[in-house]
Amino acid sequence: xxxxxxxxxxxxxxxxGSNSVRMVxxxxxxxxxxxxxxxxxxxxxxxxxxxxxxxxxxxxxxxxDILKKFSAQLSENQITTLHIIATAAVREAHDGQExxxxxxxxxxxxxxVLSGEQEALYSGYGxxxxxPDSHGLAxxxxxxxxxxxxxxxxxxxxxxxxxxGVLRLHPRQQDAYDxxxxxxxxxxxxxxxxxxxxxxxxxWRAVAEAHQYWKGIKDTHSHGYEVAASELRDFLEHMxxxxxxxxxxxxxxxxxxxxxxxxxxxxxxxLIDEIQFENIKFSNAGLRDGLLFTLARDTNExxxxxxxxxxx
Numbered sequence: 001x002x003x004x005x006x007x008x009x010x011x012x013x014x015x016x017g018s019n020s021v022r023m024v025x026x027x028x029x030x031x032x033x034x035x036x037x038x039x040x041x042x043x044x045x046x047x048x049x050x051x052x053x054x055x056x057x058x059x060x061x062x063x064x065d066i067l068k069k070f071s072a073q074l075s076e077n078q079i080t081t082l083h084i085i086a087t088a089a090v091r092e093a094h095d096g097q098e099x100x101x102x103x104x105x106x107x108x109x110x111x112x113v114l115s116g117e118q119e120a121l122y123s124g125y126g127x128x129x130x131x132p133d134s135h136g137l138a139x140x141x142x143x144x145x146x147x148x149x150x151x152x153x154x155x156x157x158x159x160x161x162x163x164x165g166v167l168r169l170h171p172r173q174q175d176a177y178d179x180x181x182x183x184x185x186x187x188x189x190x191x192x193x194x195x196x197x198x199x200x201x202x203x204w205r206a207v208a209e210a211h212q213y214w215k216g217i218k219d220t221h222s223h224g225y226e227v228a229a230s231e232l233r234d235f236l237e238h239m240x241x242x243x244x245x246x247x248x249x250x251x252x253x254x255x256x257x258x259x260x261x262x263x264x265x266x267x268x269x270x271l272i273d274e275i276q277f278e279n280i281k282f283s284n285a286g287l288r289d290g291l292l293f294t295l296a297r298d299t300n301e302x303x304x305x306x307x308x309x310x311x312x
Contacts, residue, residue: 010036011081011295012074013288014067016111018046018089018167019143019260021066024288025079033292040202041066042256046089046144046167055093060102067107083291084111087119088144088165116145116161124149124156125290127198127283130223136196137277140286141204141267143167143260147287148191151198158190164270166203169263176263180270197229197277200286203257203264208282210251211235220252223284229272232280236272240265 009028014021025037043066045059067084074082090096091113100111114122123140128151138156140147144165149156162183169176199208205222212220214235242251244258253261271277 009081010077010079011292012079012083013291014070014082014084015288016043016045016063016067016084016086016090017142017144018049018087018165019044021063021070022288023070023073025074025077026292028296031296033296039070044143044167046093046165049089049093049144050163050168050171053094055089055095055099060099064103064106067103067109071107071109082109083295084109085287085291086111086113087142087287088116088161088163091116092144092163116147117159119145119287120147120149120159120161121156122290122294123147123200123286124151124159125293126286126288127151127200127290128154128156129289129293130283130285131198131281134196134198136194136198136281137191137275138198138200138283139271141165141199141201141264146267148187150190150194158188160187160191162187164267166260166263166267169266170260176266177270180267181274184270184274192275195278197271197275197280199268199280199282201264203261204268205282205284206253206257206261207232207236207239207264207268210239210247210253213251214238222282225282227280229276229278229280233269233272236265236269240269 007029011028012023012025014023020040021043022040024035027034027036043059043063045055045063047056047059103109103111124138127134127138134151136151138149138151142165144167146162146164148160150158164180164183172179208222208225209220211232240262247253247258248255
């Protein structure tokens with residue numbers, strides 16, 4: 001389904017994550033892409049996944065209601081190119097497929113459940129869409145998982161998903177760091193060969209901006225922000241010990257992130273300590289941007305194929 005108006009195409013991507021559902025709408029003019037809307041709603045779908053093996057019942061109700069509202073908004077705005085993806089929580093839950101079928105029955109929407117490798121590679125493509133010359137290790141932290149991919153020579157590879165998202169670290173409290181290290185120490189050496197780590201995900205964007213507040217930078221930005229890993233490591237220790245009200249008032253952390261931000265901090269600490277990269281670069285572009293990037297690439301490749309088949 002594609003709705004075009006003049007020279008542009010309107011596309012919406014809905015991402016059903018472990019902690020939130022986000023819908024981003026894009027207007028595409030050839031290679032020029034503009035975000036026209038970006039909405040995020042908390043669903044906590046994967047809140048009890050490790051304890052029960054199933055999706056949170058309340059989270060399922062909330063997610064379905066959110067999808068109904070998003071679908072109505074898309075109809076009102078006449079956006080008919082829609083891609084809906086689901087990630088770690090739905091992928092791993094015993095009742096994940098049942099939930100996808102329930103969504104279809106109640107909303108009429110088709111949801112694609114990404115494999116861990118697909119999710120990691122799309123996130124890598126998202127980094128490449130923002131920084132074409134990227135060379136390093138990309139990591140995308142969500143509620144249910146951490147996705148890693150190598151980025152070299154203009155493409156991501158070795159997509160890997162680890163079950164150490166912020167929702168899964170949170171119940172472990174003081175053991176969260178050791179739990180994260182336990183998974184990271186077993187990853188292959190090919191993930192350890194880079195000096196630069198590309199950090200993706202809303203919680204890490206909040207860390208980037210908080211670090212700038214700490215340094216006295218008032219005009220904060222997360223996208224493209226670069227910092228030495230050793231410098232950020234010192235700040236992470238401070239941030240972990242900072243009370244939620246101070247995180248909001250002095251470091252600009254949104255209220256709905258304060259509960260889980262300590263576990264985003266722990267995940268980044270573990271990566272710095274275990275992988276030992278030298279620099280960190282934050283990217284606002286990730287999974288959804290990578291999906292859009294590959295859709296556009298595949299469309300352009302198909303156009304070239306069709307062009308070659310045209311009679312002379």
